[in-house]
Amino acid sequence: AQKVTQAQTEISVVEKEDVTLDCVYETRDTTYYLFWYKQPPSGELVFLIRRNSFDEQNEISGRYSWNFQKSTSSFNFTITASQVVDSAVYFCALSEAGGANSKLTFGKGITLSVRP
Amino acid sequence: DAGVTQSPTHLIKTRGQQVTLRCSPKSGHDTVSWYQQALGQGPQFIFQYYEEEERQRGNFPDRFSGHQFPNYSSELNVNALLLGDSALYLCASSSRPGSTEAFFGQGTRLTVV
Numbered sequence: 001a002q003k004v005t006q007a008q009t010e011i012s013v014v015e016k017e018d019v020t021l022d023c024v025y026e027t028r029d030t031t032y033y034l035f036w037y038k039q040p041p042s043g044e045l046v047f048l049i050r051r052n053s054f055d056e057q058n059e060i061s062g063r064y065s066w067n068f069q070k071s072t073s074s075f076n077f078t079i080t081a082s083q084v085v086d087s088a089v090y091f092c093a094l095s096e097a098g099g100a101n102s103k104l105t106f107g108k109g110i111t112l113s114v115r116p
Numbered sequence: 117d118a119g120v121t122q123s124p125t126h127l128i129k130t131r132g133q134q135v136t137l138r139c140s141p142k143s144g145h146d147t148v149s150w151y152q153q154a155l156g157q158g159p160q161f162i163f164q165y166y167e168e169e170e171r172q173r174g175n176f177p178d179r180f181s182g183h184q185f186p187n188y189s190s191e192l193n194v195n196a197l198l199l200g201d202s203a204l205y206l207c208a209s210s211s212r213p214g215s216t217e218a219f220f221g222q223g224t225r226l227t228v229v
Binding site: 004006028035042043045046047050091093101102103104105106107108109112 | 130147149151156158159160161164166172174204206209210211212215216217218219221222223225229
C-alpha cells in the first residue's frame with residue numbers, strides 16, 4: 001500500500017526566512033510519481049510540482065526548490081525567503097504509474113504560517 | 117478557459133438524507149476523480165470516472181456512488197448521510213493519456229447535522 005507521511009503539522013516563520021517542508025513516502029511500485037500541492041484558504045488545491053521515480057534531479061523554480069532522494073524515500077520542499085502569501089496548507093502526494101490519472105495518496109498536510 | 121467547477125459551494129444536510137454534488141472538468145479533460153477531505157486531514161480518494169465508467173475506487177462504502185456524463189461532467193452521490201460525511205469534497209480532472217497534473221476545483225463543503 002502507498003503511504004505519505006508529513007511529520008510536521010504546523011510551521012510558523014517570519015517573512016524572509018527559509019523553510020523546508022518534509023515528505024516521506026512508502027510504495028512497492030518501481031514507477032511512481034510524487035507531487036506537491038498548495039491549498040490556500042479558498043480550498044482549491046494548486047499544483048506545484050510533479051516528479052517521477054526515475055528523475056532524481058533537484059528542481060528549482062523561483063523561490064521554490066525540491067529535493068528528491070530515493071535512498072531515503074523523501075521528497076522535501078524548500079521555500080527560500082518566505083513571504084506572507086506563502087501561508088497555506090501544503091500537501092505531498094504519491095501516485096502510481098498512471099501519474100495524474102491514477103489516484104493520489106496524500107499526506108496530512110503542513111500548515112505554514114508566514115508572519116510579517 | 118474555465119478550470120474545474122464544482123457546485124454547490126456549501127451544503128447543509130440532515131443525517132439520513134441523500135446528497136448530489138456536481139463537477140465540470142477543465143476544458144479538454146476526460147477523467148474526473150473525487151476526493152473527500154475531512155477537517156485537518158489530507159484528501160482521500162473516493163473514485164475515478166473515465167469514459168462514463170468507474171475505473172478506480174478507494175476505501176469508501178457503497179453509499180458513495182457516482183456518474184459521468186457524455187460531456188465528461190460528473191456527479192457524486194452520497195446516500196444515508198452520516199455525521200462523519202461532513203467534509204470538503206474535491207473534484208479533480210485530468211486527461212488520458214498521461215496528464216502531468218490533476219486540476220482541482222474549489223470543492224463543496226458538506227455539513228451533515
